[in-house]
Amino acid sequence: MKLLRYGPAGQEKPGLLDDAGKIRDLSGVVSDLDGAAITPEGLAKLKALDVSSLPVVEGSPRYGAPVANVGKFIAIGLNFTDHAEESGMPIPTEPVVFTKATSCIQGPNDDVMIPRGSKKTDWEVELGIVIGKRATYVEKDEALDYVAGYVLINDVSEREFQTERGGTWDKGKGCDTFGPIGPWLVTKDEVGDVQKLGMWLEVNGKRVQNGNTDTMIFDVKTIVSYLSEFMTLLPGDIITTGTPPGVGMGMKPTPVYLKAGDTMALGIDKLGVQKQTCIAWEKK
Structure with a gap:
């Protein structure tokens, strides 16, 4: 479904x-x-x-986000070897875990707002896991039993806030509008092998990211099992699982970041397509 x-x-x-x-x-x-x-x-x-x-x-x-009242919005960083390399960071030996504020969740085609004072707003096409059953200390070979389905996510990120403002990554990940999700929650029976899905993202009509979930360092089963060691996962929780190379921060010789008026389009096989326009920050 x-x-x-x-x-x-x-x-x-x-x-x-x-x-x-x-x-x-x-x-x-x-x-x-x-x-x-x-x-x-x-x-x-x-x-x-x-x-x-x-x-x-x-x-x-x-379209709104396909899951209501999300309790936890958890993210896995540097989960593609070539993205870790383009970020200038070591390949992780365990999943890198951070959170995105649930207040950043929005519909898949809603405008993305560049935060006040932002200089380095970036894009990331990602596979999202939606939890369907309470999970605590789940074994890896049983982990998919706890998954309801999958979603397309744009893990929008402000790199200066994320890496240059001290503390953890979270402050660059949860700004308003930084969590477009959808258009659909696709149940796992309809997705089939989740580790064989093509994924892509375009900025202003130019393809900048091409990847496949088969190159994830930590696959879906590993991520669900791993997280369940540290927190109880509940139905409706969403986990976004990392991005392939081609983000703005990794552009050579000069990084490229989003500005008002830019457009993004992104998709993952079987999970649909999103389209967003970037707008300037405004007080609400």
Whole structure:
């Protein structure tokens, strides 16, 4: 299944994408696509539906993030060897873990706002894991049993805030609008082998990132198992798993960063495409 949330920001309704590419309204079945709706029991209930009986959503509504009320937004850094090399950092021997503020989560095609004072806002196409079952001390060979599905994520990052302002990476990762997610949550049965998905990103129409999940240093099973040693993962938690080379920070001879008016387009096989326009910071 391809599950989604649609409608104005803050007023999203649950839905799914049918085989014809039409949005079907799920609001008569579930109140929202939160952690409770994407447990194994919740997904089984949705899978049993007669999709043709669900109301069709007319027009082209805005997509929101496909998971509501995300409890934890966890990230894995430097998870592609060639990205670690372009960043000038050693290849990790254990997953590098940081968090993105849940307040940065937004729809896949919403504008990305360059933070006040930013000089080094950057892009990162990433595979996201959505947890579907409470996970504590999970063995690697059982880890996929705890996954509801996968999402496309742009791990937007401010490199000066991340690496030059002291402390941890988190302050450069959670700025408002820095977490576009979606368009869909694709259940793991529909994705198949998650370690064989092509991924790409373009800035202003130019392809800058090309990669594949088969070159991740730590695969999905390893990441879920590893994180469950240090924290309990809950249904609805999202883990973003690292980016292939081609980020602005790694451009030679001079790094390239985003500015107002720039556009990004990105995608991962089977998980859809996002498109964003960068805008200048404004007080709200």
